[in-house]
Amino acid sequence: MGLEPNQNLTLNASAKWLIEASKGIQDPTVLLEKFSQNKKVDDTTRALLLTFYGILVVIGAVGNALVVISVVRKPVMRTARNMFIVNLAVSDALVCCVGTPLTLMELLTKHWPLPDWPSLCKACGAIQAISIFVSTISITAIALDRYQLIVYPTRPGLQTMGALVTMFCIWVIAFTLASPLYIFRSLKTHYLGLIGMDSLSFCIEDWHIKNGRAIYSGFSLIFQYLLPVLVVVLAHVQIHRRLRGRRRTTRKTPAILIAIAVTYVISWLPLNVFNLVADLSAEPFMEEKTMTITYAVCHMFGMSSAVSNPLLYGWLNDNFRKEFEEILCCCKKRPLTKNTRIKSRKMDTELTALAQLEHTVTANTKTSQCSQIF
Numbered sequence: 001m002g003l004e005p006n007q008n009l010t011l012n013a014s015a016k017w018l019i020e021a022s023k024g025i026q027d028p029t030v031l032l033e034k035f036s037q038n039k040k041v042d043d044t045t046r047a048l049l050l051t052f053y054g055i056l057v058v059i060g061a062v063g064n065a066l067v068v069i070s071v072v073r074k075p076v077m078r079t080a081r082n083m084f085i086v087n088l089a090v091s092d093a094l095v096c097c098v099g100t101p102l103t104l105m106e107l108l109t110k111h112w113p114l115p116d117w118p119s120l121c122k123a124c125g126a127i128q129a130i131s132i133f134v135s136t137i138s139i140t141a142i143a144l145d146r147y148q149l150i151v152y153p154t155r156p157g158l159q160t161m162g163a164l165v166t167m168f169c170i171w172v173i174a175f176t177l178a179s180p181l182y183i184f185r186s187l188k189t190h191y192l193g194l195i196g197m198d199s200l201s202f203c204i205e206d207w208h209i210k211n212g213r214a215i216y217s218g219f220s221l222i223f224q225y226l227l228p229v230l231v232v233v234l235a236h237v238q239i240h241r242r243l244r245g246r247r248r249t250t251r252k253t254p255a256i257l258i259a260i261a262v263t264y265v266i267s268w269l270p271l272n273v274f275n276l277v278a279d280l281s282a283e284p285f286m287e288e289k290t291m292t293i294t295y296a297v298c299h300m301f302g303m304s305s306a307v308s309n310p311l312l313y314g315w316l317n318d319n320f321r322k323e324f325e326e327i328l329c330c331c332k333k334r335p336l337t338k339n340t341r342i343k344s345r346k347m348d349t350e351l352t353a354l355a356q357l358e359h360t361v362t363a364n365t366k367t368s369q370c371s372q373i374f
Contacts, residue, residue: 035200038109041289046108049296053104056303060096063310064089070314070323077323080163081149084142085313085320087167091134092306099128100303107296112187112201121187121203129178130171133224135306137170139264140228142313147235151242177223180216184208217279225272233261260312267305270298 039046067089071077102124105113114120145158158166189201207213236257274295286294314320 035110038111038113040108040110041292045289045293049104049107049293052300053100053296053303056300056307057096057100060303060307060310061093063307063314064093064096066324066327067310067314067320068093069327070320073327074323077319078160080158080160081142081145083160083163083167084138084145087170088135088138088142088309088313091131091138092309094127094131095135095303095306099131102128103299106203107292107299112203116187116189116201118187122182122185124203125185125205126178126182129181129220130174132302133174133177134170135309136224136228136268137173139309140231141166141170143232143235143260147239150239177220181205184212214279217275221272221276225268229261229265229268232264236261256312256316263308263312264305266301267308268302271302274298 041049068086071082071086112121114124148155149157184205184207185203186206187201187203188206189199191199205213207216209215240257278291278295315324
């Protein structure tokens with residue numbers, strides 16, 4: 001089972017393992033069974049991966065859904081800064097509900113299990129990359145927004161329309177960064193003529209540039225990891241210095257800043273290192289099962305960012321936490337009457353006016369708002 005001489009392809013890991021698996025096998029029945037089942041790992045490993053990925057998908061989807069619902073249901077929550085958090089939640093939900101199942105599918109199967117549609121093959125790779133790029137760029141935007149608000153409090157803050165325009169730009173940038181995976185990804189079909197397995201299709205990255213995959217991995221490492229890490233860490237260091245010594249700064253604020261930076265660094269480091277090493281290696285550097293499990297562990301570390309973000313940006317924020325509690329406990333509480341809602345809204349307005357008055361007369365500009373940001 002080999003490729004025709006006139007085909008100049010750069011195979012991805014899945015196709016490479018197909019060729020390697022065909023070497024040294026004397027019994028054709030063994031080879032036929034290996035690929036007819038379309039399983040890359042044994043049943044035990046398959047069950048463990050499905051279980052762990054399933055847990056992460058459910059927790060991440062629920063957590064990010066709570067963030068989105070919290071902002072949609074309350075007009076008072078629709079601030080410019082919360083728009084960034086919603087954008088992060090939407091991208092993380094896309095990672096959990098779309099990108100992760102697609103990655104798991106590629107991890108567990110030896111050949112393309114979906115319909116032989118070239119556009120579907122291209123879209124699968126692009127969707128995964130887009131969701132990750134949007135998530136990381138959104139985290140960077142949140143860090144920069146907080147930096148501007150606290151370090152330069154006298155400058156005009158970002159308004160809702162400005163936040164929406166920034167969100168649109170984030171998605172455009174993400175689509176641009178992920179476009180090579182759409183352009184250079186293609187579906188290759190090999191006709192075998194065997195009973196029960198007439199053909200095998202592979203969704204591979206067919207790079208027409210020498211070392212194109214390695215170049216793109218380095219490019220992704222810079223824009224998806226190194227640059228965001230640098231911005232997030234430096235921004236939070238400056239924020240911590242600005243807040244240090246303020247009377248109204250609670251002890252949990254520095255802890256949250258450190259947790260955000262450390263979580264991001266740890267979550268995405270293993271996957272980026274693995275991809276870089278794999279793409280720079282001329283030959284597979286691990287046995288198939290070991291490589292699959294190693295990649296899965298590294299990918300789950302990266303996906304943990306989508307699970308932890310609702311906690312770091314939502315639950316640790318007093319306003320979001322109250323909304324989460326209301327949503328989760330709505331079945332146990334009686335719905336508010338119209339008059340109660342009006343009174344509550346009026347009270348919120350009065351408290352907002354009072355906060356603005358305090359903001360005006362307070363010597364330390366923006367001090368009164370700092371505790372509400374984290």
